[in-house]
Amino acid sequence: MRQDQARLDVLDCLDEKTCLITSDWAMKFLPQRYREAQSDWYGKRGISWHISVVVRRVNGQLQTQTLVHILQSCNQGSSTVILLLEHVLRTLKTDNPEIQYAYLRQDNAGCYHSATTIAAIPAIQLSSGVSVLAVDFSDPQGGKGPADRMSATCKNHIRRYINEGHDVTTAEQMKEAILSHGGVEGVRAAVVDVAIQETPEKRKITGINKLNNFGYRDEGVLARRAYGIGTGSLINISNAGESRLKAMW
Numbered sequence: 001m002r003q004d005q006a007r008l009d010v011l012d013c014l015d016e017k018t019c020l021i022t023s024d025w026a027m028k029f030l031p032q033r034y035r036e037a038q039s040d041w042y043g044k045r046g047i048s049w050h051i052s053v054v055v056r057r058v059n060g061q062l063q064t065q066t067l068v069h070i071l072q073s074c075n076q077g078s079s080t081v082i083l084l085l086e087h088v089l090r091t092l093k094t095d096n097p098e099i100q101y102a103y104l105r106q107d108n109a110g111c112y113h114s115a116t117t118i119a120a121i122p123a124i125q126l127s128s129g130v131s132v133l134a135v136d137f138s139d140p141q142g143g144k145g146p147a148d149r150m151s152a153t154c155k156n157h158i159r160r161y162i163n164e165g166h167d168v169t170t171a172e173q174m175k176e177a178i179l180s181h182g183g184v185e186g187v188r189a190a191v192v193d194v195a196i197q198e199t200p201e202k203r204k205i206t207g208i209n210k211l212n213n214f215g216y217r218d219e220g221v222l223a224r225r226a227y228g229i230g231t232g233s234l235i236n237i238s239n240a241g242e243s244r245l246k247a248m249w
Contacts, residue, residue: 003212006136006227010103011055011062018101018133019056021088024147025076025109026051029155031169032162047171048074050081052088053146056099066150067091068178068189072171078116082124084192085117089128091188104135107144113137115205118214118221119237125216135214136227150187157184205235 010020028046048071055064069084085104092099104121106112121132138144161177162168168177171191178189205211205223215222215232224232 002226002228003136003139006134006213007105007138009227010105010134010136014055014057014062016056016058016098018103019054019092019099020103020105021085022053022055022105022144022146023081023085023088023112024051024107024144024151025049025111026147026151026154029158029168029174033167033169034162034165045073047072047174048076049151049174050084051147051150052084053150054088054092055146064146064186066184066187068150068154068187069192070171070174070189071192074192076111078111078114078120081111081117082120086124086127087190089124089130089132093129099130101133102130103133105138105144106135107138108140113208115208118205118208121214121216121221122237132216134216137212150184153184154178154187157181205237 007020014020026049028048030044030046033040050069050071052067052069053064054067055062057063067088069087071080074080089102092102111117118135121135125131157180158168158174158177161180166173166177168174171193175189175191178184178187183189210225211223213224213227213232215224217234219234219236221235221237222232223235224230
């Protein structure tokens, strides 16, 4: 499929300065106690967690690391995604100053595939110091495998922590569980402890639901319906989304 070809081509061009970031919201984690009555099972409110799997090539070998953001309560909207993406890029730049470029890959959830998120990328680049070359959206039910695999691994690690006699009912306890016993290899976890206000979209991109590839240029964003097909359409999104970037913690 054309959208998966975008991922394969990006993997071929990765180096120490360029990374591929696959992002996804994992299924909400239901708080769990080591010992709980049956009545405690009902009426639980899940804990949101966002997973970003980063891949780059170092000395000819692909290396991955995963950044997990845990939120006690949130709307999983575009404003939240923008802040999380900015924090991921800023963290990568701080830990690995040689990183200069990034490709973003996500599924077609509304929080990703929206004019708000697409228009905020230039502001994210300025804040993080990492240039986003392209944003690609996967085919339905495909393309976010790395995030799904890491969420399953983290869930097993949390379950082991609970079986040892611990409770995991808050975002902080969930972070402690992921980092227990030396943590999951290649996984970093952070708790987002501020409320993120979702605001109505102010920018519109006509037919955005049909556009699946966005390449960022100095003159604007080159959008295509399918990867590598046609010349694309140039969209001007200058000065959009800058006010949405704020410090998370």
